[in-house]
Every structure is written in structure tokens, then in C-alpha cells.
Amino acid sequence: VITRVSLIIVGMNFLLNKKKWSPPRVSERVNHRQSARLGRTVKLSCPVESDPPPLIMWTKDGRNIHSGWTRFKVLQAALRIKEVETDDAGTYICKATNGFGSVNVNYTLIVIGRCTKNYLKSIFVRPRFTEPAKMRKRVIARPEGSSVRLKCTASGNPRPDIVWLKDSRPLVDEDSGAGGEGRKKKWTLILKNLLPEHSGKYTCQVSNRAGEINATYKVEVIQRTNCKPILTGTHPVNTTVDYGGSTSFQCKVRSDVKPVIQWLKRLDPGDENKFNSTLEVGDDRFVVLPAGEVWSRPDGSYLNKLLITRAKEDDAGMYICLGANTMGYNFRSAFLTVLPDRKTLLDFVPAAPPPSLLWPVIIGIPAGVAFILCTALLWFCRSKRSCSSSSSSSSALPAAQRLPVASRERACPALPPPSANGDKDCHSYEDYVAHQQLLLAQAGTGLATKVYPKIYTDIHTHTHSHVDGKVHQHQHIHYQC
Numbered sequence: 001v002i003t004r005v006s007l008i009i010v011g012m013n014f015l016l017n018k019k020k021w022s023p024p025r026v027s028e029r030v031n032h033r034q035s036a037r038l039g040r041t042v043k044l045s046c047p048v049e050s051d052p053p054p055l056i057m058w059t060k061d062g063r064n065i066h067s068g069w070t071r072f073k074v075l076q077a078a079l080r081i082k083e084v085e086t087d088d089a090g091t092y093i094c095k096a097t098n099g100f101g102s103v104n105v106n107y108t109l110i111v112i113g114r115c116t117k118n119y120l121k122s123i124f125v126r127p128r129f130t131e132p133a134k135m136r137k138r139v140i141a142r143p144e145g146s147s148v149r150l151k152c153t154a155s156g157n158p159r160p161d162i163v164w165l166k167d168s169r170p171l172v173d174e175d176s177g178a179g180g181e182g183r184k185k186k187w188t189l190i191l192k193n194l195l196p197e198h199s200g201k202y203t204c205q206v207s208n209r210a211g212e213i214n215a216t217y218k219v220e221v222i223q224r225t226n227c228k229p230i231l232t233g234t235h236p237v238n239t240t241v242d243y244g245g246s247t248s249f250q251c252k253v254r255s256d257v258k259p260v261i262q263w264l265k266r267l268d269p270g271d272e273n274k275f276n277s278t279l280e281v282g283d284d285r286f287v288v289l290p291a292g293e294v295w296s297r298p299d300g301s302y303l304n305k306l307l308i309t310r311a312k313e314d315d316a317g318m319y320i321c322l323g324a325n326t327m328g329y330n331f332r333s334a335f336l337t338v339l340p341d342r343k344t345l346l347d348f349v350p351a352a353p354p355p356s357l358l359w360p361v362i363i364g365i366p367a368g369v370a371f372i373l374c375t376a377l378l379w380f381c382r383s384k385r386s387c388s389s390s391s392s393s394s395s396a397l398p399a400a401q402r403l404p405v406a407s408r409e410r411a412c413p414a415l416p417p418p419s420a421n422g423d424k425d426c427h428s429y430e431d432y433v434a435h436q437q438l439l440l441a442q443a444g445t446g447l448a449t450k451v452y453p454k455i456y457t458d459i460h461t462h463t464h465s466h467v468d469g470k471v472h473q474h475q476h477i478h479y480q481c
Helices: 002-017 117-123 342-347 355-395 405-410 429-445
Strands: 022-026 033-037 042-045 048-051 055-060 072-074 078-081 090-098 101-112 125-129 139-143 148-151 154-157 161-166 188-191 200-208 211-222 239-241 247-254 260-266 279-281 284-289 301-308 317-325 328-338 456-465 471-480
Touching: 022 090, 033 042, 042 101, 048 090, 048 101, 055 072, 125 200, 125 211, 139 148, 148 211, 154 200, 239 247, 247 260, 247 317, 247 328, 260 301, 301 317
Parallel strands: 022 101, 033 101, 139 211, 239 328
Antiparallel strands: 022 048, 042 078, 055 090, 072 078, 090 101, 125 154, 148 188, 161 200, 200 211, 247 301, 260 284, 260 317, 279 284, 317 328, 456 471
16 A cells, blocks of 8 residues: 555656646847947847757847857857947847747847047957968968968958058059959958069058057968979879769879879770770880869969769779879879679579479478378388288198197207306307217207307297298207307
């Protein structure tokens, strides 16, 4: 009884304390109209609760707020904006979502400016770089003829201006080779077709009424030397592709001038006749494959790719990327492995016999076994019956045709008794000789048989009946030594 009462109490507590899943809902009243002053920090709350906890996402004027917005910080249940600017005014939405629904909390943010002299400094925001991670590499080396991009993305209030200097002198578009970029590339300096005279220190000065910041890059233009191409990186590398699939090899070559990049494939013996032209290198023959476009990279290297589509067995083998210019050539090889076609493998699997052949096999094998067992049983019964008939015919002979008992006893005269100290079934050689002489003396009677030293004796009679009615009876006496 106590156990049942305990279970009932536990069940009631479970039902009373069981959590109910629910969609997100606003837990407290909010003021949808918020205001903030320039340069200050504002915090917009998102009082939402649900079970399970919701996923919070903030948007401003329809754009998602993410980690790239450096002055914006998404907290657990709020959005914090530091150093508010005029452009921060707008509509903010906090959207809370879980698996059972969603709810929005809307805000309209108004940015208020200050016109008094005491707050003049808070009206303006000092410039700052918004992408410092892209400005970490300040020393850049590029080969002659390549290009380089220098970035100084910044923000501030009012919107700052940027001026580029080279070796502390203003840089004009003709010197930079970046003419015609416009405001779209305002924060980026592009130097094209680098020459040795482009080497130097490039400084970006970003300023507005609140202050000024700057960053300096050192660019080194490396003069090209006349040498043969160099294959950089690890490509091409050994590749495996499924039958009928697609893959590619790529080759990266560094050269002072634009090189010629060509792909070769080694031919198997006997495949030379399949192609109109081949190249002989040592003991091997190669076929020249169609080459794609050679791309120039910003670091001064050149890239080319070989695309293999609908791979088949003939595509497997060794491929060579050959880079050449007027000073020489260089190459690197890789192997392509094409996996077997799965459809071909399935063709080698023996087909299952048709259903019409299964029933004869299922019925025939047990029937054959049963026939063999019945034949063996019938033969065994006939053998046993013939043995029984022989025994009965022997016992049915008339008494006149049977060998007299006395004659049977005389036919096997008793041996002398064994010596006291010997075995009961063994006799001495003298006893054996005397017994043989006794048998020879009785030879005239025709009843004596050959006698051996008696150890184990077995006497049985065979009776044979012939077709003409004659009956022969034989008595066998066996002595075993």
C-alpha cells in the first residue's frame, strides 16, 4: 500500500512540474521609440522568453547585423551600439525564433545631435579602420609586372576622407596606375604592372573634423631575372576518380615572363596508332593534350588546369605538367587512377536460375535420396530372409541324414588334459605329437579330421540343398592358435 501511494505522489508531482513547450513571447512591455545622442552608447533590449530558449537575430533596415559591424554587439537579450553615429538611426527588429514559433520586437532609433560647444566633441567621431585584419601584412614583395592592392577601409563621423602618399609625397593616379577607379575603390589603392620605380612606402591618411589616422605599407618590386620556369606548390598530385566522374589537375608555374604551360599524357605500348602525333622522350611516348587558358596571379605566378570529364579506363595513367619559356622548361608528373565501372562488375555476377528450374531441383534431389534409401533397405531385408531360410532347412533335415552325435564326438577326440602348471588352453609339444598319432590311427574310419592345438574351438554345420533334391551337410571344426 505504501509503495502504491508513493508512486501516485511521484506521478502527480511529475504532471504538475512537467514543462510545456511554448513559442517565444514578449515577457515585458517595451518602448518601441528610442533615442540616442551622437557619440554615446545605446542599448536596445529584447525581453523574450520561451521553452526551449529562442534564437535571437537583429536587423537594421532589413539588413542582418553580424560580427562585421564593429560598433554593434549582440548580447544575450539586447543589442548594444557604441559611439552612435547619425547613420545609426533607423528601424531595428529583434526576431526570436524556436521550433514552435517566433516573435518580433521592433524599435525606431532616433539620433539626436548636440549644438552646444560643450558637446561639440561628441558630435564628431574620430576615424578608425574597420578591417584591421586585412591590414596586418605591411611589407609586400611582388615581382615585376604583377599587381598589388593596398586597403585602408575606415569610418567616422562625419565621413572621413583618405589621401595616399608615396614616400611622404601625395600620390596621383598616373603614378599609381589606379586611374578611373572612382569612389567605389576609395579605400583601396591598386598598383598595376609593377615596375622597379614603384618600390617604396605607401601611406594612407584618413581624417575628418574629429581627428586623423594613418597606415603605411612597404612595397618591394622584385626585378625579373632570365631563368627557366619553376613549378611551385605541390600540384599536380596523384588523383583517383570514379568511372564516369570528373576531376582536374592544376599546375602553378613561376616565371619571369608569361610561360607556355602544356599537359602531356604517357601512352601505353601499342596506343601510338590511336593519335596523329606523339612525342618520344626516352623509351616513352607522350601525347599532347589540349591546353586551357593560363591565368596570371597577383603573386607573379601562372596557373593552368587540366579538366577530365566522364573518366574512363583509357584516361588512367601518368600526366605531366610542362612549363616552358625562352630560357628552358621544367615539369612535374602525377598519376590518375580510374576506378572500375560498377555496371561492368555487375555483369560478371552469375545470373540466378529462372524460377521454372527451381521446382525440379527442389523435388528431384530429395526424391533421389529417398530412392537410394529404399533400395538399400529392400536389399537388407532380402539378405536377412535368405539367412533365416537356410537355418530352417538345416533344422528340417531327417535324422537319418544327420551326422550321429557319437560320430561327431569321435571326430574330435579329446586331447590329454593340460599340465597343472600350464594354461588351461595350451598343451606341450609331446601331447600334441601323441594326439596326432591317435588321429592317424583312426584315419580308416573316415571320420577323423585334422586337429590343431586347442585354444579356442568353434564347431558349426553347413547344409546345402540342391535343385535336384540332394542335400549335403558339412561340419566345420575351427581351431585358432
